[in-house]
Amino acid sequence: MHEPAAYFFLQMAVILLACRVVGWLGKQIGQPQVVGEMVAGILLGPSLFPEASKLLFTQETRVVLKVGAQLGVGLYMFLVGMEFKTALFRSRIKSAVSVSVAGMLVPFILGGLLAPWLLKFPGLFSEKIDVYQAGLFLGAAIAITAFPMLARIIYERGLSGTSLGTLALAAGAIDDAAAWCVLAIVIASFGGGDVSIFGMKINPAALAIVGGASYATFMLTGGKKLLEKLDTIAKRDGGVSSTTLGIVLLLFCLSAWFSDVIGVHAVFGGFLLGIAMPRGIVTEEITKKLEPFTVIFLLPMFFTLSGLSTKLEVVLEPSVMLVAVVVLMASIMGKGVACWAAARLHGEDNRTSLAIGALMNSRGLMELIIINIGLQKGIIGLKLFAILVIMAVITTVMASPIFELVYGSTCKARGANRLG
Amino acid sequence: MHEPAAYFFLQMAVILLACRVVGWLGKQIGQPQVVGEMVAGILLGPSLFPEASKLLFTQETRVVLKVGAQLGVGLYMFLVGMEFKTALFRSRIKSAVSVSVAGMLVPFILGGLLAPWLLKFPGLFSEKIDVYQAGLFLGAAIAITAFPMLARIIYERGLSGTSLGTLALAAGAIDDAAAWCVLAIVIASFGGGDVSIFGMKINPAALAIVGGASYATFMLTGGKKLLEKLDTIAKRDGGVSSTTLGIVLLLFCLSAWFSDVIGVHAVFGGFLLGIAMPRGIVTEEITKKLEPFTVIFLLPMFFTLSGLSTKLEVVLEPSVMLVAVVVLMASIMGKGVACWAAARLHGEDNRTSLAIGALMNSRGLMELIIINIGLQKGIIGLKLFAILVIMAVITTVMASPIFELVYGSTCKARGANRLG
Numbered sequence: 110m111h112e113p114a115a116y117f118f119l120q121m122a123v124i125l126l127a128c129r130v131v132g133w134l135g136k137q138i139g140q141p142q143v144v145g146e147m148v149a150g151i152l153l154g155p156s157l158f159p160e161a162s163k164l165l166f167t168q169e170t171r172v173v174l175k176v177g178a179q180l181g182v183g184l185y186m187f188l189v190g191m192e193f194k195t196a197l198f199r200s201r202i203k204s205a206v207s208v209s210v211a212g213m214l215v216p217f218i219l220g221g222l223l224a225p226w227l228l229k230f231p232g233l234f235s236e237k238i239d240v241y242q243a244g245l246f247l248g249a250a251i252a253i254t255a256f257p258m259l260a261r262i263i264y265e266r267g268l269s270g271t272s273l274g275t276l277a278l279a280a281g282a283i284d285d286a287a288a289w290c291v292l293a294i295v296i297a298s299f300g301g302g303d304v305s306i307f308g309m310k311i312n313p314a315a316l317a318i319v320g321g322a323s324y325a326t327f328m329l330t331g332g333k334k335l336l337e338k339l340d341t342i343a344k345r346d347g348g349v350s351s352t353t354l355g356i357v358l359l360l361f362c363l364s365a366w367f368s369d370v371i372g373v374h375a376v377f378g379g380f381l382l383g384i385a386m387p388r389g390i391v392t393e394e395i396t397k398k399l400e401p402f403t404v405i406f407l408l409p410m411f412f413t414l415s416g417l418s419t420k421l422e423v424v425l426e427p428s429v430m431l432v433a434v435v436v437l438m439a440s441i442m443g444k445g446v447a448c449w450a451a452a453r454l455h456g457e458d459n460r461t462s463l464a465i466g467a468l469m470n471s472r473g474l475m476e477l478i479i480i481n482i483g484l485q486k487g488i489i490g491l492k493l494f495a496i497l498v499i500m501a502v503i504t505t506v507m508a509s510p511i512f513e514l515v516y517g518s519t520c521k522a523r524g525a526n527r528l529g
Numbered sequence: 530m531h532e533p534a535a536y537f538f539l540q541m542a543v544i545l546l547a548c549r550v551v552g553w554l555g556k557q558i559g560q561p562q563v564v565g566e567m568v569a570g571i572l573l574g575p576s577l578f579p580e581a582s583k584l585l586f587t588q589e590t591r592v593v594l595k596v597g598a599q600l601g602v603g604l605y606m607f608l609v610g611m612e613f614k615t616a617l618f619r620s621r622i623k624s625a626v627s628v629s630v631a632g633m634l635v636p637f638i639l640g641g642l643l644a645p646w647l648l649k650f651p652g653l654f655s656e657k658i659d660v661y662q663a664g665l666f667l668g669a670a671i672a673i674t675a676f677p678m679l680a681r682i683i684y685e686r687g688l689s690g691t692s693l694g695t696l697a698l699a700a701g702a703i704d705d706a707a708a709w710c711v712l713a714i715v716i717a718s719f720g721g722g723d724v725s726i727f728g729m730k731i732n733p734a735a736l737a738i739v740g741g742a743s744y745a746t747f748m749l750t751g752g753k754k755l756l757e758k759l760d761t762i763a764k765r766d767g768g769v770s771s772t773t774l775g776i777v778l779l780l781f782c783l784s785a786w787f788s789d790v791i792g793v794h795a796v797f798g799g800f801l802l803g804i805a806m807p808r809g810i811v812t813e814e815i816t817k818k819l820e821p822f823t824v825i826f827l828l829p830m831f832f833t834l835s836g837l838s839t840k841l842e843v844v845l846e847p848s849v850m851l852v853a854v855v856v857l858m859a860s861i862m863g864k865g866v867a868c869w870a871a872a873r874l875h876g877e878d879n880r881t882s883l884a885i886g887a888l889m890n891s892r893g894l895m896e897l898i899i900i901n902i903g904l905q906k907g908i909i910g911l912k913l914f915a916i917l918v919i920m921a922v923i924t925t926v927m928a929s930p931i932f933e934l935v936y937g938s939t940c941k942a943r944g945a946n947r948l949g
Contacts, residue, residue: 113592114599114795118786125779129772142771172533176593179534351562352549355825359545366538375534398821405775 116170121406123165127153128409139509143258143473146409147502150416166417178414181407182478183365183379188400189257190383191392193282204455205279211451212284212469213252216443217291220248223439230432233493238299246295246488247436250480250497251443252288254281255473255505262468262508266516273461277468280448285475289380292479293321293373296486313372320371325381328364333385340387349394357386357395374482408474415477415498418484423492424499433496440500445470445507464515471508476501536590541826543585547573548829559929563678563893566829567922570836577841586837598834601827602898603785603799608820609677610803611812613702624875625699631871632704632889633672636863637711640668643859650852653913658719666715666908667856670900670917671863672708674701675893675925682888682928686936693881697888700868705895709800712899713741713793716906733792740791745801748784753805760807769814777806777815794902828894835897835918838904843912844919853916860920865890865927884935891928896921 131152132145155162166174224244227233234243259281268274297317339357343349349357361382368378386392424433449466453459480497483489489497551572552565575582586594644664647653654663679701688694717737759777763769769777781802788798806812844853869886873879900917903909909917 112599112789114596115786115789117596117600118603118782118789118795122779122782122786125775125782129775129779132772173593173596176534176537179532180537183538351821351825352552354821355545355549358826359542359549362538362542362545366535366542369532369535369538375538397817401771401774401818402822405771406778 113170113173117173120165120170120174121410124149124153124409124413125406128412139513140506141258141262141509143255144502144505144509146412147473147477147498147505149409150412150414151419151421151498151502152416153413154416154419156416156419156421162417166413171414171417174410174414174417177407178411179375181403181411183375184361184399184403185379185408185474186376186478187361187379187383188396188403190380191386191396192257192260193286193384194388202279204276204452204457205283207455208276208280208448208451208465208469209283209287211447212254212280212444213287215447216251216440217245217248219439219443220244220246220251223247223435227432227493230428230492232490233432233496234489235487238488242295242298242488245291246483249288249291249295250476250483251440252284252291253472253475253479254284254288254444254469255471255475256281256285257475258471258473258505259468262512268516272457273464276452276457276461277465280465281469284469288479289377292482293377294318295488296373296482297321299486299488317372321368321373321377324367324371328381328385333387336385337387339391340389343390343394349391349398353391354395354398374486376478376482411474411481412477415481418481418491419495419498420491421495421499423495429492429496432493433499436496437500437503440472440504441470441507444472445504460515464512467508467511467515471505472501473505476505533590533593537593540585540590540594541830544569544573544829544833545826548832559933560926561678561682561929563675564922564925564929566832567893567897567918567925569829570832570834571839571841571918571922572836573833574836574839576836576839582837586833591834591837594830594834594837597827598831599795601823601831603795604781604819604823605799605828605894606796606898607781607799607803608816608823610800611806611816612677612680613706613804614808622699624696624872624877625703627875628696628700628868628871628885628889629703629707631867632674632700632864633707635867636671636860637665637668639859639863640664640666640671643667643855647852647913650848650912652910653852653916654909655907658908662715662718662908665711666903669708669711669715670896670903671860672704672711673892673895673899674704674708674864674889675891675895676701676705677895678891678893678925678928679888682932688936692877693884696872696877696881697885700885701889704889708899709797712902713797714738715908716793716902717741719906719908737792741788741793741797744787744791748801748805753807756805757807759811760809763811763814769811769818773811774815774818794906796898796902831894831901832897835901838901838911839915839918840911841915841919843915849912849916852913853919856916857920857923860892860924861890861927864892865924880935884932887928887931887935891925892921893925896924 127149128146131149132142135142135145135148151157153162153166221244224240224247227247228238228240228243234246238246259277263269263274263278298314339353342353346353361379364378364382365375366378368381369375386395424430445466448469449462452462452465457465476497480489480494480501484491484494547569548566551569552562555562555565555568571577573582573586641664644660644667647667648658648660648663654666658666679697683689683694683698718734759773762773766773781799784798784802785795786798788801789795806815844850865886868889869882872882872885877885896917900909900914900921904911904914
């Protein structure tokens with residue numbers, strides 16, 4: 110059938126249509142757009158219409174979808190990185206630390222406890238994985254928070270600057286950063302055979318850990334310093350010129366490529382660059398220029414790719430169903446309940462604590478990114494992948510009704526809490 | 530080597546670096562960014578560093594580059610379509626008509642005269658082409674104007690609303706629209722064997738001509754009416770929401786896909802949709818949201834793809850060199866000189882007429898789009914392609930010095946005349 114580009118336009122039309130329709134349906138029951146898109150991705154996959162899915166997303170066309178999805182997720186993590194503000198950590202530091210420690214410690218304890226049991230089931234994890242790696246990966250998958258969605262909800266409901274707003278943002282940011290670090294370590298420790306660089310045999314785990322740590326250190330010190338020049342240039346030009354944007358996109362590609370080559374994932378390169386960017390006019394204008402296309406055109410490619418790997422029917426097997434229920438419970442306990450309890454213990458009222466628990470518990474797109482990396486790197490198998498997709502959807506769906514119940518009387522959602 | 534996505538990030542880093550470096554060098558000698566990127570694309574191709582080019586842009590990775598380039602060009606033509614303003618044609622209609630008629634008639638006469646001669650050289654045109662198709666294609670290739678670059682230069686030098694500005698914009702718009710129509714007819718008439726739709730055998734030329742004409746008529750009447758709803762929605766929402774942008778991108782993909790399937794090219798779908806969009810808040814905000822990524826990230830992929838098809842060494846052959854010189858002269862006569870003369874005859878002063886000639890003569894990216902379609906559809910061969918690439922670069926390079934000479938004392942370029 111025709112040119113690859115024509116085929117691509119058809120695929121994208123179907124993808125964007127599904128995202129809009131399911132997103133609209135979701136909004137009717139008070140769910141944010143991201144939930145609709147997570148579900149749209151699953152609908153486009155083999156779970157519901159296997160024949161149609163196979164016909165539209167043929168193997169030969171997957172490479173374009175894959176590259177587009179990676180670009181989307183990489184740019185998205187770059188945008189997320191730019192949203193992190195260190196000022197957050199300074200105010201309300203004590204409550205934020207307790208909530209975030211709870212939201213990190215409990216997931217990793219639960220991950221560690223569950224790992225030996227899960228490893229008994231064939232097909233959940235890779236056969237090469239050890240119990241520590243499995244526990245850490247599961248811990249990170251439970252600990253992750255939909256930080257961008259959380260930030261968007263707080264902004265849209267006018268909660269920025271309130272006790273709840275500041276607390277949730279700071280705790281979410283800390284937990285997400287920690288979960289991504291752990292994930293990087295798991296990926297790094299999970300490399301295959303030796304890599305040959307300039308004729309030297311190098312252990313891939315060593316390369317990833319040393320390379321990743323050195324790169325992160327460089328980006329957050331010297332790299333950050335160098336990037337400050339962009340701020341000077343933008344102030345001189347009265348905004349981000351196309352030259353500056355071109356340079357930033359060039360740096361983004363370099364950073365994504367380098368991260369991938371040393372064996373951590375391209376998204377870390379994007380995320381690190383985002384964190385290192387100078388705050389102010391540069392981050393604001395670049396976000397305005399890149400976010401619409403990234404979120405509305407590229408991310409749906411990622412949701413679709415993720416959906417194409419999701420075979421929901423595997424969960425119908427009784428033993429897998431049991432694991433799914435246990436993982437879901439552990440996730441809600443490890444994040445929602447733990448953060449609620451930590452906030453309560455720290456003297457927050459029940460309403461605020463519930464809202465914090467609900468926000469910290471919703472995982473959205475970030476969970477999908479983590480588990481797709483896990484699947485791609487061969488850490489987890491299709492069964493655990495499907496289980497974690499279900500967990501991601503359910504915990505994200507839970508957030509809105511709880512939040513509505515608790516804060517609904519105060520302020521209504523204005524619909525567009527798009528990021529997640 | 531690694532993942533397709535990692536490879537893609539590396540390719541894009543090299544592409545963006547080349548575009549920035551060559552663009553910067555071009556600016557030092559007063560050339561707009563688009564000239565730099567045209568040259569950067571050629572540098573990345575097989576003409577200069579064949580081995581490096583082959584190593585970086587392997588055959589397997591071409592499909593991603595191709596789809597990205599088509600997406601970029603399609604979105605770009607959509608943005609160009611949105612820039613067309615019918616109000617332009619109303620003021621100064623008489624001069625505009627003479628200039629545009631000259632800039633259309635002379636190219637097609639020269640194209641018609643040259644075609645029989647060019648058909649004698651093997652490898653310039655496809656063997657299946659007849660003398661009318663060859664003449665029309667060559668006419669369109671000579672008649673095309675870098676309308677977006679022209680609009681940008683006029684805007685940036687503060688010439689909007691002046692005699693020169695209005696005249697050049699109107700004439701450029703008319704000529705470009707006409708050249709694209711002729712190209713659509715050539716492509717349509719050039720279909721291969723019969724196409725089978727629902728079991729009926731349909732002549733592809735008939736499908737393309739009837740389908741293309743019906744689709745264009747629909748888009749500019751009923752489609753345009755329907756799209757006006759977007760204006761109402763945007764006014765209600767106080768801007769273009771992510772839902773609206775999602776719908777517009779969906780329509781774009783549908784339009785591009787449909788145009789490709791009926792046998793005209795995806796770019797026409799984008800262009801038509803752009804022309805049919807409601808003017809005002811919708812076009813302004815969508816341009817702001819889509820232009821940066823399209824122009825700075827996606828278009829360089831097109832320049833690279835175009836460069837990968839450019840084998841400059843074919844022009845070293847004496848007979849091809851002769852053709853190149855003749856085609857270049859015909860192009861400058863047919864557009865630059867013809868439009869200058871028409872403006873003079875219509876009573877414009879020599880300074881204005883020279884500036885109009887220079888602007889109408891520069892072809893930039895638009896020429897590359899036309900000849901890449903010609904190459905892709907098998908209308909022209911690699912030799913004529915290389916000749917027309919050289920013609921496009923030289924006529925575009927000519928514009929700035931002439932314009933500077935004539936208008937340099939009045940107003941200086943402010944560098945960012947990025948579109949072309």
